[in-house]
Amino acid sequence: MSADPMSLLRLEKTSLREQALSSLRRAITSGQIRPGTHLVETELSDAMQISRGTLREAMRQLQQEGLISAGARGRMTVRHLDAKEIRDIFSVRAALESLAVRELSDREDREDAVEVLRDAVREMERRETASIEDRIEADLNFHRRMCQLTGNETLVHSWTSLEGSIRMSIMFAGVDRGIRNMDARRHLDIVDAIATGDADRAAATVTAHMMAAADTLVA
Incomplete structure:
Protein backbone atom coordinates (compact mmCIF):
# COMPACT_ATOMS: atom_id res chain seq x y z
CA MET A 1 0.00 0.00 0.00
CA ARG A 79 4.09 36.22 31.63
CA HIS A 80 5.52 37.66 34.79
CA LEU A 81 4.13 35.82 37.80
CA ASP A 82 3.35 37.86 40.88
CA ALA A 83 2.95 36.63 44.46
CA LYS A 84 -0.81 36.11 44.17
CA GLU A 85 -0.45 34.04 41.00
CA ILE A 86 2.17 31.83 42.64
CA ARG A 87 -0.07 31.27 45.66
CA ASP A 88 -2.96 30.44 43.32
CA ILE A 89 -0.81 27.90 41.44
CA PHE A 90 0.20 26.17 44.66
CA SER A 91 -3.37 26.18 45.97
CA VAL A 92 -4.47 24.29 42.86
CA ARG A 93 -1.49 21.95 43.23
CA ALA A 94 -2.51 21.30 46.83
CA ALA A 95 -6.03 20.36 45.71
CA LEU A 96 -4.80 18.05 42.94
CA GLU A 97 -2.11 16.36 44.98
CA SER A 98 -4.40 16.00 47.98
CA LEU A 99 -6.72 14.01 45.72
CA ALA A 100 -3.75 11.91 44.61
CA VAL A 101 -2.59 11.03 48.13
CA ARG A 102 -6.17 10.29 49.24
CA GLU A 103 -6.56 7.79 46.41
CA LEU A 104 -3.19 6.20 47.13
CA SER A 105 -3.84 6.02 50.88
CA ASP A 106 -7.12 4.20 50.33
CA ARG A 107 -5.59 1.47 48.15
CA GLU A 108 -4.91 -1.96 49.58
CA ASP A 109 -1.71 -2.15 47.53
CA ARG A 110 -0.51 1.29 48.62
CA GLU A 111 2.86 -0.16 49.70
CA ASP A 112 3.73 -0.62 46.03
CA ALA A 113 3.12 3.09 45.41
CA VAL A 114 4.97 3.99 48.61
CA GLU A 115 8.07 2.12 47.43
CA VAL A 116 8.01 3.89 44.05
CA LEU A 117 7.79 7.24 45.83
CA ARG A 118 10.58 6.31 48.24
CA ASP A 119 12.73 5.63 45.18
CA ALA A 120 11.82 9.08 43.86
CA VAL A 121 12.88 10.64 47.17
CA ARG A 122 16.17 8.74 47.05
CA GLU A 123 16.74 10.16 43.57
CA MET A 124 16.20 13.65 45.01
CA GLU A 125 18.84 12.87 47.66
CA ARG A 126 21.29 11.69 45.00
CA ARG A 127 20.87 14.97 43.14
CA GLU A 128 21.36 17.26 46.15
CA THR A 129 24.73 18.41 44.77
CA ALA A 130 23.62 18.42 41.13
CA SER A 131 22.67 21.41 38.98
CA ILE A 132 19.51 23.38 39.73
CA GLU A 133 17.97 21.97 36.53
CA ASP A 134 18.56 18.37 37.67
CA ARG A 135 17.18 19.13 41.12
CA ILE A 136 14.04 20.69 39.65
CA GLU A 137 13.52 17.61 37.47
CA ALA A 138 13.89 15.26 40.45
CA ASP A 139 11.45 17.32 42.49
CA LEU A 140 8.85 17.51 39.74
CA ASN A 141 9.27 13.81 39.01
CA PHE A 142 8.28 12.97 42.60
CA HIS A 143 5.04 14.96 42.37
CA ARG A 144 4.28 13.79 38.83
CA ARG A 145 4.77 10.14 39.79
CA MET A 146 2.49 10.59 42.78
CA CYS A 147 -0.30 11.67 40.45
CA GLN A 148 0.48 9.00 37.83
CA LEU A 149 0.35 6.21 40.40
CA THR A 150 -3.35 6.90 40.97
CA GLY A 151 -4.15 5.84 37.40
CA ASN A 152 -6.39 8.91 37.18
CA GLU A 153 -5.59 10.33 33.73
CA THR A 154 -7.67 13.48 34.26
CA LEU A 155 -5.72 14.22 37.43
CA VAL A 156 -2.41 13.70 35.64
CA HIS A 157 -3.46 15.93 32.75
CA SER A 158 -4.56 18.69 35.13
CA TRP A 159 -1.29 18.51 37.07
CA THR A 160 0.81 18.49 33.90
CA SER A 161 -0.94 21.61 32.63
CA LEU A 162 0.54 23.47 35.63
CA GLU A 163 4.08 22.24 35.10
CA GLY A 164 5.24 25.24 33.06
CA SER A 165 3.86 27.66 35.62
CA ILE A 166 5.52 25.69 38.44
CA ARG A 167 8.88 26.05 36.70
CA MET A 168 8.27 29.76 36.19
CA SER A 169 7.46 30.23 39.87
CA ILE A 170 10.89 28.80 40.75
CA MET A 171 12.53 31.17 38.26
CA PHE A 172 10.56 34.07 39.79
CA ALA A 173 11.83 33.22 43.28
CA GLY A 174 15.45 32.58 42.40
CA VAL A 175 17.70 29.57 42.90
CA ASP A 176 18.23 29.90 46.67
CA ARG A 177 14.55 29.97 47.57
CA GLY A 178 13.69 27.36 44.96
CA ILE A 179 16.22 24.90 46.40
CA ARG A 180 14.72 25.21 49.88
CA ASN A 181 11.56 23.55 48.57
CA MET A 182 13.52 20.60 47.17
CA ASP A 183 14.52 19.15 50.53
CA ALA A 184 14.06 15.36 50.35
CA ARG A 185 12.94 15.07 54.00
CA ARG A 186 9.89 17.27 53.33
CA HIS A 187 8.87 14.90 50.55
CA LEU A 188 9.46 11.82 52.65
CA ASP A 189 6.89 13.18 55.12
CA ILE A 190 4.28 12.88 52.35
CA VAL A 191 5.30 9.29 51.60
CA ASP A 192 5.17 8.36 55.29
CA ALA A 193 1.67 9.83 55.55
CA ILE A 194 0.47 7.77 52.56
CA ALA A 195 1.98 4.64 54.12
CA THR A 196 -0.23 5.01 57.22
CA GLY A 197 -3.36 4.60 55.10
CA ASP A 198 -4.83 7.71 56.78
CA ALA A 199 -6.19 9.69 53.81
CA ASP A 200 -6.95 12.79 55.92
CA ARG A 201 -3.43 12.87 57.33
CA ALA A 202 -1.90 12.43 53.87
CA ALA A 203 -4.03 15.24 52.41
CA ALA A 204 -3.19 17.56 55.31
CA THR A 205 0.53 16.82 54.85
CA VAL A 206 0.39 17.68 51.15
CA THR A 207 -1.57 20.87 51.79
CA ALA A 208 0.92 22.00 54.44
CA HIS A 209 3.78 21.13 52.05
CA MET A 210 2.31 23.27 49.26
CA MET A 211 1.44 26.25 51.46
CA ALA A 212 4.95 26.25 52.95
CA ALA A 213 6.46 26.01 49.45
CA ALA A 214 4.41 29.01 48.26
CA ASP A 215 5.45 30.99 51.35
CA THR A 216 9.12 30.27 50.60
CA LEU A 217 8.83 31.32 46.97
CA VAL A 218 7.11 34.65 47.61
CA ALA A 219 8.91 35.58 50.83
Missing part, protein backbone atom coordinates in the same frame (compact mmCIF):
# COMPACT_ATOMS: atom_id res chain seq x y z
CA SER A 2 1.41 3.41 -0.94
CA ALA A 3 1.73 6.11 1.72
CA ASP A 4 -0.72 8.99 1.80
CA PRO A 5 1.38 12.10 1.04
CA MET A 6 -1.01 14.34 2.99
CA SER A 7 -0.67 12.15 6.10
CA LEU A 8 3.11 12.40 5.88
CA LEU A 9 2.89 16.18 5.61
CA ARG A 10 0.64 16.33 8.68
CA LEU A 11 3.12 14.22 10.66
CA GLU A 12 6.00 16.46 9.63
CA LYS A 13 4.04 19.56 10.61
CA THR A 14 3.12 18.06 13.99
CA SER A 15 6.76 17.19 14.61
CA LEU A 16 7.87 20.75 13.85
CA ARG A 17 5.16 22.16 16.12
CA GLU A 18 6.23 19.88 18.97
CA GLN A 19 9.88 20.81 18.49
CA ALA A 20 9.03 24.51 18.46
CA LEU A 21 6.81 24.11 21.51
CA SER A 22 9.50 22.24 23.45
CA SER A 23 12.19 24.76 22.51
CA LEU A 24 10.11 27.80 23.45
CA ARG A 25 8.83 26.23 26.68
CA ARG A 26 12.40 25.43 27.76
CA ALA A 27 13.63 28.93 26.88
CA ILE A 28 10.83 30.56 28.88
CA THR A 29 10.92 28.36 31.96
CA SER A 30 14.74 28.51 32.16
CA GLY A 31 14.73 32.30 31.97
CA GLN A 32 16.51 32.43 28.61
CA ILE A 33 13.50 34.43 27.40
CA ARG A 34 12.72 36.75 30.29
CA PRO A 35 9.27 37.65 31.70
CA GLY A 36 7.80 40.67 29.95
CA THR A 37 9.53 39.87 26.64
CA HIS A 38 7.38 40.51 23.56
CA LEU A 39 7.44 37.51 21.22
CA VAL A 40 7.74 38.77 17.65
CA GLU A 41 6.48 36.16 15.19
CA THR A 42 8.70 37.17 12.28
CA GLU A 43 11.86 37.10 14.40
CA LEU A 44 11.05 33.79 16.07
CA SER A 45 9.93 32.00 12.90
CA ASP A 46 13.12 33.12 11.11
CA ALA A 47 15.33 32.11 14.03
CA MET A 48 13.68 28.68 14.35
CA GLN A 49 13.31 28.24 10.58
CA ILE A 50 9.63 27.33 10.78
CA SER A 51 6.52 28.84 9.26
CA ARG A 52 4.58 31.50 11.15
CA GLY A 53 1.57 29.16 11.13
CA THR A 54 3.50 26.42 12.91
CA LEU A 55 4.88 28.98 15.36
CA ARG A 56 1.36 30.26 16.12
CA GLU A 57 0.20 26.72 16.92
CA ALA A 58 3.06 26.32 19.42
CA MET A 59 2.34 29.73 20.95
CA ARG A 60 -1.35 28.91 21.37
CA GLN A 61 -0.31 25.89 23.45
CA LEU A 62 2.04 28.03 25.54
CA GLN A 63 -0.82 30.45 26.14
CA GLN A 64 -3.02 27.59 27.36
CA GLU A 65 -0.21 26.53 29.70
CA GLY A 66 -0.09 30.04 31.14
CA LEU A 67 3.47 30.80 30.02
CA ILE A 68 2.55 33.62 27.65
CA SER A 69 -0.37 36.03 27.44
CA ALA A 70 -1.98 38.17 24.77
CA GLY A 71 -1.86 41.93 25.22
CA ALA A 72 -2.88 44.89 23.11
CA ARG A 73 -3.48 44.05 19.46
CA GLY A 74 -2.88 40.38 20.26
CA ARG A 75 0.84 40.81 20.99
CA MET A 76 2.18 37.80 22.86
CA THR A 77 4.29 38.43 25.95
CA VAL A 78 6.05 36.10 28.37
Whole structure:
Protein backbone atom coordinates (compact mmCIF):
# COMPACT_ATOMS: atom_id res chain seq x y z
CA MET A 1 0.00 0.00 0.00
CA SER A 2 1.41 3.41 -0.94
CA ALA A 3 1.73 6.11 1.72
CA ASP A 4 -0.72 8.99 1.80
CA PRO A 5 1.38 12.10 1.04
CA MET A 6 -1.01 14.34 2.99
CA SER A 7 -0.67 12.15 6.10
CA LEU A 8 3.11 12.40 5.88
CA LEU A 9 2.89 16.18 5.61
CA ARG A 10 0.64 16.33 8.68
CA LEU A 11 3.12 14.22 10.66
CA GLU A 12 6.00 16.46 9.63
CA LYS A 13 4.04 19.56 10.61
CA THR A 14 3.12 18.06 13.99
CA SER A 15 6.76 17.19 14.61
CA LEU A 16 7.87 20.75 13.85
CA ARG A 17 5.16 22.16 16.12
CA GLU A 18 6.23 19.88 18.97
CA GLN A 19 9.88 20.81 18.49
CA ALA A 20 9.03 24.51 18.46
CA LEU A 21 6.81 24.11 21.51
CA SER A 22 9.50 22.24 23.45
CA SER A 23 12.19 24.76 22.51
CA LEU A 24 10.11 27.80 23.45
CA ARG A 25 8.83 26.23 26.68
CA ARG A 26 12.40 25.43 27.76
CA ALA A 27 13.63 28.93 26.88
CA ILE A 28 10.83 30.56 28.88
CA THR A 29 10.92 28.36 31.96
CA SER A 30 14.74 28.51 32.16
CA GLY A 31 14.73 32.30 31.97
CA GLN A 32 16.51 32.43 28.61
CA ILE A 33 13.50 34.43 27.40
CA ARG A 34 12.72 36.75 30.29
CA PRO A 35 9.27 37.65 31.70
CA GLY A 36 7.80 40.67 29.95
CA THR A 37 9.53 39.87 26.64
CA HIS A 38 7.38 40.51 23.56
CA LEU A 39 7.44 37.51 21.22
CA VAL A 40 7.74 38.77 17.65
CA GLU A 41 6.48 36.16 15.19
CA THR A 42 8.70 37.17 12.28
CA GLU A 43 11.86 37.10 14.40
CA LEU A 44 11.05 33.79 16.07
CA SER A 45 9.93 32.00 12.90
CA ASP A 46 13.12 33.12 11.11
CA ALA A 47 15.33 32.11 14.03
CA MET A 48 13.68 28.68 14.35
CA GLN A 49 13.31 28.24 10.58
CA ILE A 50 9.63 27.33 10.78
CA SER A 51 6.52 28.84 9.26
CA ARG A 52 4.58 31.50 11.15
CA GLY A 53 1.57 29.16 11.13
CA THR A 54 3.50 26.42 12.91
CA LEU A 55 4.88 28.98 15.36
CA ARG A 56 1.36 30.26 16.12
CA GLU A 57 0.20 26.72 16.92
CA ALA A 58 3.06 26.32 19.42
CA MET A 59 2.34 29.73 20.95
CA ARG A 60 -1.35 28.91 21.37
CA GLN A 61 -0.31 25.89 23.45
CA LEU A 62 2.04 28.03 25.54
CA GLN A 63 -0.82 30.45 26.14
CA GLN A 64 -3.02 27.59 27.36
CA GLU A 65 -0.21 26.53 29.70
CA GLY A 66 -0.09 30.04 31.14
CA LEU A 67 3.47 30.80 30.02
CA ILE A 68 2.55 33.62 27.65
CA SER A 69 -0.37 36.03 27.44
CA ALA A 70 -1.98 38.17 24.77
CA GLY A 71 -1.86 41.93 25.22
CA ALA A 72 -2.88 44.89 23.11
CA ARG A 73 -3.48 44.05 19.46
CA GLY A 74 -2.88 40.38 20.26
CA ARG A 75 0.84 40.81 20.99
CA MET A 76 2.18 37.80 22.86
CA THR A 77 4.29 38.43 25.95
CA VAL A 78 6.05 36.10 28.37
CA ARG A 79 4.09 36.22 31.63
CA HIS A 80 5.52 37.66 34.79
CA LEU A 81 4.13 35.82 37.80
CA ASP A 82 3.35 37.86 40.88
CA ALA A 83 2.95 36.63 44.46
CA LYS A 84 -0.81 36.11 44.17
CA GLU A 85 -0.45 34.04 41.00
CA ILE A 86 2.17 31.83 42.64
CA ARG A 87 -0.07 31.27 45.66
CA ASP A 88 -2.96 30.44 43.32
CA ILE A 89 -0.81 27.90 41.44
CA PHE A 90 0.20 26.17 44.66
CA SER A 91 -3.37 26.18 45.97
CA VAL A 92 -4.47 24.29 42.86
CA ARG A 93 -1.49 21.95 43.23
CA ALA A 94 -2.51 21.30 46.83
CA ALA A 95 -6.03 20.36 45.71
CA LEU A 96 -4.80 18.05 42.94
CA GLU A 97 -2.11 16.36 44.98
CA SER A 98 -4.40 16.00 47.98
CA LEU A 99 -6.72 14.01 45.72
CA ALA A 100 -3.75 11.91 44.61
CA VAL A 101 -2.59 11.03 48.13
CA ARG A 102 -6.17 10.29 49.24
CA GLU A 103 -6.56 7.79 46.41
CA LEU A 104 -3.19 6.20 47.13
CA SER A 105 -3.84 6.02 50.88
CA ASP A 106 -7.12 4.20 50.33
CA ARG A 107 -5.59 1.47 48.15
CA GLU A 108 -4.91 -1.96 49.58
CA ASP A 109 -1.71 -2.15 47.53
CA ARG A 110 -0.51 1.29 48.62
CA GLU A 111 2.86 -0.16 49.70
CA ASP A 112 3.73 -0.62 46.03
CA ALA A 113 3.12 3.09 45.41
CA VAL A 114 4.97 3.99 48.61
CA GLU A 115 8.07 2.12 47.43
CA VAL A 116 8.01 3.89 44.05
CA LEU A 117 7.79 7.24 45.83
CA ARG A 118 10.58 6.31 48.24
CA ASP A 119 12.73 5.63 45.18
CA ALA A 120 11.82 9.08 43.86
CA VAL A 121 12.88 10.64 47.17
CA ARG A 122 16.17 8.74 47.05
CA GLU A 123 16.74 10.16 43.57
CA MET A 124 16.20 13.65 45.01
CA GLU A 125 18.84 12.87 47.66
CA ARG A 126 21.29 11.69 45.00
CA ARG A 127 20.87 14.97 43.14
CA GLU A 128 21.36 17.26 46.15
CA THR A 129 24.73 18.41 44.77
CA ALA A 130 23.62 18.42 41.13
CA SER A 131 22.67 21.41 38.98
CA ILE A 132 19.51 23.38 39.73
CA GLU A 133 17.97 21.97 36.53
CA ASP A 134 18.56 18.37 37.67
CA ARG A 135 17.18 19.13 41.12
CA ILE A 136 14.04 20.69 39.65
CA GLU A 137 13.52 17.61 37.47
CA ALA A 138 13.89 15.26 40.45
CA ASP A 139 11.45 17.32 42.49
CA LEU A 140 8.85 17.51 39.74
CA ASN A 141 9.27 13.81 39.01
CA PHE A 142 8.28 12.97 42.60
CA HIS A 143 5.04 14.96 42.37
CA ARG A 144 4.28 13.79 38.83
CA ARG A 145 4.77 10.14 39.79
CA MET A 146 2.49 10.59 42.78
CA CYS A 147 -0.30 11.67 40.45
CA GLN A 148 0.48 9.00 37.83
CA LEU A 149 0.35 6.21 40.40
CA THR A 150 -3.35 6.90 40.97
CA GLY A 151 -4.15 5.84 37.40
CA ASN A 152 -6.39 8.91 37.18
CA GLU A 153 -5.59 10.33 33.73
CA THR A 154 -7.67 13.48 34.26
CA LEU A 155 -5.72 14.22 37.43
CA VAL A 156 -2.41 13.70 35.64
CA HIS A 157 -3.46 15.93 32.75
CA SER A 158 -4.56 18.69 35.13
CA TRP A 159 -1.29 18.51 37.07
CA THR A 160 0.81 18.49 33.90
CA SER A 161 -0.94 21.61 32.63
CA LEU A 162 0.54 23.47 35.63
CA GLU A 163 4.08 22.24 35.10
CA GLY A 164 5.24 25.24 33.06
CA SER A 165 3.86 27.66 35.62
CA ILE A 166 5.52 25.69 38.44
CA ARG A 167 8.88 26.05 36.70
CA MET A 168 8.27 29.76 36.19
CA SER A 169 7.46 30.23 39.87
CA ILE A 170 10.89 28.80 40.75
CA MET A 171 12.53 31.17 38.26
CA PHE A 172 10.56 34.07 39.79
CA ALA A 173 11.83 33.22 43.28
CA GLY A 174 15.45 32.58 42.40
CA VAL A 175 17.70 29.57 42.90
CA ASP A 176 18.23 29.90 46.67
CA ARG A 177 14.55 29.97 47.57
CA GLY A 178 13.69 27.36 44.96
CA ILE A 179 16.22 24.90 46.40
CA ARG A 180 14.72 25.21 49.88
CA ASN A 181 11.56 23.55 48.57
CA MET A 182 13.52 20.60 47.17
CA ASP A 183 14.52 19.15 50.53
CA ALA A 184 14.06 15.36 50.35
CA ARG A 185 12.94 15.07 54.00
CA ARG A 186 9.89 17.27 53.33
CA HIS A 187 8.87 14.90 50.55
CA LEU A 188 9.46 11.82 52.65
CA ASP A 189 6.89 13.18 55.12
CA ILE A 190 4.28 12.88 52.35
CA VAL A 191 5.30 9.29 51.60
CA ASP A 192 5.17 8.36 55.29
CA ALA A 193 1.67 9.83 55.55
CA ILE A 194 0.47 7.77 52.56
CA ALA A 195 1.98 4.64 54.12
CA THR A 196 -0.23 5.01 57.22
CA GLY A 197 -3.36 4.60 55.10
CA ASP A 198 -4.83 7.71 56.78
CA ALA A 199 -6.19 9.69 53.81
CA ASP A 200 -6.95 12.79 55.92
CA ARG A 201 -3.43 12.87 57.33
CA ALA A 202 -1.90 12.43 53.87
CA ALA A 203 -4.03 15.24 52.41
CA ALA A 204 -3.19 17.56 55.31
CA THR A 205 0.53 16.82 54.85
CA VAL A 206 0.39 17.68 51.15
CA THR A 207 -1.57 20.87 51.79
CA ALA A 208 0.92 22.00 54.44
CA HIS A 209 3.78 21.13 52.05
CA MET A 210 2.31 23.27 49.26
CA MET A 211 1.44 26.25 51.46
CA ALA A 212 4.95 26.25 52.95
CA ALA A 213 6.46 26.01 49.45
CA ALA A 214 4.41 29.01 48.26
CA ASP A 215 5.45 30.99 51.35
CA THR A 216 9.12 30.27 50.60
CA LEU A 217 8.83 31.32 46.97
CA VAL A 218 7.11 34.65 47.61
CA ALA A 219 8.91 35.58 50.83
